[in-house]
Amino acid sequence: MTLTELRYIVTLAQEQHFGRAAERCHVSQPTLSVGVKKLEDELGVLIFERSKSAVRLTPVGEGIVTQAQKVLEQAQGIRELAQAGKNQLAAPLKIGAIYTVGPYLFPHLIPQLHRVAPDMPLYIEENFTHVLRDKLRTGELDAIIIALPFQEADVLTKPLYDEPFFALLPAGHPWAQLDTIDKDMLNDKSLLLLGEGHCFRDQVLEACPSLRKGGEDSAKHTTVESSSLETIRHMVASGLGISILPFTAVDSHHYAPGVIEIRPLTAPAPYRTVAIAWRASFPRPKAIEILADSIRLCSVAARPQGEALPA
Numbered sequence: 643m644t645l646t647e648l649r650y651i652v653t654l655a656q657e658q659h660f661g662r663a664a665e666r667c668h669v670s671q672p673t674l675s676v677g678v679k680k681l682e683d684e685l686g687v688l689i690f691e692r693s694k695s696a697v698r699l700t701p702v703g704e705g706i707v708t709q710a711q712k713v714l715e716q717a718q719g720i721r722e723l724a725q726a727g728k729n730q731l732a733a734p735l736k737i738g739a740i741y742t743v744g745p746y747l748f749p750h751l752i753p754q755l756h757r758v759a760p761d762m763p764l765y766i767e768e769n770f771t772h773v774l775r776d777k778l779r780t781g782e783l784d785a786i787i788i789a790l791p792f793q794e795a796d797v798l799t800k801p802l803y804d805e806p807f808f809a810l811l812p813a814g815h816p817w818a819q820l821d822t823i824d825k826d827m828l829n830d831k832s833l834l835l836l837g838e839g840h841c842f843r844d845q846v847l848e849a850c851p852s853l854r855k856g857g858e859d860s861a862k863h864t865t866v867e868s869s870s871l872e873t874i875r876h877m878v879a880s881g882l883g884i885s886i887l888p889f890t891a892v893d894s895h896h897y898a899p900g901v902i903e904i905r906p907l908t909a910p911a912p913y914r915t916v917a918i919a920w921r922a923s924f925p926r927p928k929a930i931e932i933l934a935d936s937i938r939l940c941s942v943a944a945r946p947q948g949e950a951l952p953a
Contacts, residue, residue, distance in 0.1 A: 645717055647681040648710040650674050651689055652780060655707045658697045711780055715923070718781045722925045729761070730928040736765040737933070738777060738786040742842040742871055743916060744768040746890040747787065750940035759932050771841050778921065785920040785930055787937070789841055792919055799919045802937050805889045806913040807849060810874075811903040812881045822908040825850045834874045834885040837867040842914070846886045849912030878902060888914065 654663040654674070664674040682689050689703035699707060722733075739747060748766060755762065767774070767783065774786040775794055792799055809823040817823055828850045836843040868874045874885045875895055879902050892904050918937070920930050 643681060643684060645714065647677045648714055650677045651681060651703075651707055652710050652714060654678060654690065654697060655699055655703070656776065656780075660697065715781045715921070719923060719925055730926040731759040731932060732761040733926075734763050734765050735926075735929050735933065736767075736782070736784045738767045738769060738774040738783040740771055740774065740788055740841060741768050742836070742840065742888060742891070743787050743789070745872070746888075746894050747937065747940065751936055754936040754939055755933070758936060759929070762929060762932075770839050772839075778919065781921075784924060784926070785918055785933060787916065787918055789845065790915040790917050792917060794919070796922050797919050798922050799917050800934055801915050801917045802934060804913050804915050806911045807846065807886050807888060807907055808892050809905045809907060810878050810885045810887050810892075811905060812878050812884070813900050813903055814881075815884065815903065817884070817905065818903040820905060823905045824908045825912060828884075828886070834877055834883045835867055836871070836874070837869055842871075842888065845912075845914050850886075875902070 650663070650667060653666050654660065657663040657666065660671050660675055664671040667674060669677075678690065685706070687702050687706075688700050689706055691698045691700050691703075744766070745768070748764075752764065755764065767777070769777075771788050771792070774783065774788065775792075777783040778786050778797065779794065787802075790799070790801065809817070809828075811818050817827070835846060868877065871887060871891050872895075875887075875891075875897075877883065878885050879897055886907075887904075895902070918930070918934050924930065
């Protein structure tokens with residue numbers, strides 16, 4: 643039994659596909675298949691049920707993969723402990739962020755980290771919350787930046803800042819004459835939302851109950867959806883509709899004045915809390931502390947968590 647074989651079965655359990663698992667492990671599919679079969683032969687049990695259409699864990703395989711994940715994390719912990727004993731800020735840090743935070747945070751965060759931790763470069767990944775959660779748990783990422791609520795066993799979280807929502811309008815829209823936009827007004831068919839899987843979409847729907855009238859299916863059919871906030875911004879600028887943005891995305895654009903308009907939502911304005919999450923066993927707490935402090939210091943941070951939002 644080797645760490646490589648354990649990594650093979652953990653990755654295969656996640657992907658449920660030999661080809662994709664081999665690609666993630668940077669080996670050929672036959673190499674991965676042989677490694678998995680060798681471990682099954684050594685243990686004397688089938689870890690996976692194989693068919694032409696799917697690869698599934700057997701009941702005993704579920705327990706084996708769970709334990710394998712722990713072993714891999716502990717092995718990575720040994721490497722990190724050795725590195726941490728030298729200097730916790732002198733090695734790359736693997737950071738993940740949700741799609742609606744990363745593009746607006748990292749341009750401010752990286753220069754700040756260069757000043758306080760010049761020997762700690764970042765490996766960066768942007769993804770959905772559920773993907774970042776899995777990669778944090780398996781040790782592929784050291785910390786992730788997500789929106790609360792977020793709960794995971796053996797994972798610590800620290801709120802960083804609160805971020806109010808704003809309305810994004812095309813120039814000339816009738817609502818541009820208003821000082822604030824009431825969230826109950828956001829119920830027409832021209833509201834542009836992120837697609838399924840984006841937590842910010844769920845937060846907007848939660849903050850604006852009028853969008854859910856008629857049920858989730860109704861909301862799905864009365865909105866235009868997109869894969870990114872920037873694509874939504876372009877569609878708003880073209881006059882297709884209106885949308886909701888988090889504060890950090892408001893000024894991150896290259897449009898000339900008079901193309902798009904921004905209006906706050908009427909108090910009490912809905913907002914989200916952005917937080918950092920990391921494994922409780924992660925052996926570089928100083929790196930997490932520096933990262934969290936740097937995020938708070940960034941001018942992009944809407945408001946330090948705990949500071950009152952405007953009435």
